[in-house]
Amino acid sequence: MRYAMAVDTKKCVGCSDCVVACQTENNVPIGYCREWVVEVMAGTYPQLEMEIRSERCNHCVNAPCVRCCPTGASHFSDGGIVLVDPKKCIGCGACIASCPYDARYPHPDGHVDKCTFCIHRIKNGLEPACASVCPTKCIYFGDMDDPNSNVSVVLKKRKFKTLIPEAGTDPQLYFLI
């Protein structure tokens, strides 16, 4: 099993509903986010192009955060989901420094926090909170090993990219372009 997510940059309108859903579902402390929206405007007026991306932890296959964690608090869970165990985390910040996507942050309680792909929801057969609330249905989630999953199907049909693949992390958050 290999969980992955694909975000359709052509359908995303940047409403940030996913961000709020994540904060609510996961009790993210005020002022922080596990998930965020990025808008990139490129070109010269009037030939402009805009890309909107809903970004979060890339749940990398070759995750630098898991590699550099001195206590094993950052670990791979079911389906390759990268999690932090707050009971093992010493808050040293090594994983935060190691993430090329800056997807982690220091939780006010001391440990490090990040996107969990809503593993508690997946285990109950639900989608991650961000995917379930998206009004344009632009977030696809599923098992890459299952050829009929949402995410496998859409990645077969569409062109996609990942963020900084040259960092060698093998990210599992895909952007349809």
Next chain:
Amino acid sequence: MKEEIFVSGRMNHLVDPHLNIWHWEIPLYLFLGGLAAGILFFAALYFINGKEDQYPTAVKRTPILAPILLIIGLLALFFDLRHKLYFWQLYTHIKLQSPMSWGAWTLMVITPVSFIWSALYIREFFPNWDWKYNWIKEVEKFLQQYKKVIAWIMLIYAVILGIYTGILLSAFNARPLWNTSILGPLFLASGLSAGAAVTLIMSKSPEERKRFAQIDLIIIGIELFLIIHMFMGFLASTQVQIDAANLFLGGPYTMAFWIFVVILGMLLPAALEIMELRKFHIPAIVPAILVLFGSLMLRFIFVNAGQMSRWLY
């Protein structure tokens, strides 16, 4: 011209607008650890070479500073942790791929060894020292027999400690400025240079001072070579590493790096040491303090600048 405007909705404290997760604690510890490594390295080296009486300050006297420096460094590391009460988790896991785990275990070995070494030479400072309890005297007698073994452990772990302070940073490919294998040898060299400087300050023997001024000169030469090599590597690499090098080549850290680290911390003390070796009278403390200052600044500047360097996407 193609321009790009990038707007991110993320504003996490200590992560945005650029990483700021490590403050004064980590560079201070990197300095103290490197300095302790340098001191213990020379003590072990000259003990093993049988030059204990030729270079008494380096072998017998300066090591008393090492446990103090290491304890202050460990406290700084502890202050840096955000989940402090869980610090013991470092010592219930061995993670071979994590430099921080290596560091924690290295400190676990070298800190006690530095205490033992200082204790064996405590009579250098207090000639009438008495351990009071018989069992401590027994332990001391036992350890005295195995001093050579202790010296070898100290030598090897001093090198690991010195080089690890650089590897801790170079293992992060997310920060292009740190992500160069030169950093390990550079920090090791800087630590050794700082260790030699402490001997220069504390030594009263002209012969020993001359030897350590020579050592310091050679190490400063190596450091300058490594720094030039590092910039050559960066500038011949990818855009993110060119950007990282530019933090020091016209960017916000240019003045701090070249003035504090290279000129005041390397070139000026090297010039003063050459003058002293050529029989000009220079107080030994001046170049030594400059070397220590440069070594400290090197850590602060690298830790801060590295957190500003990043991948662009």
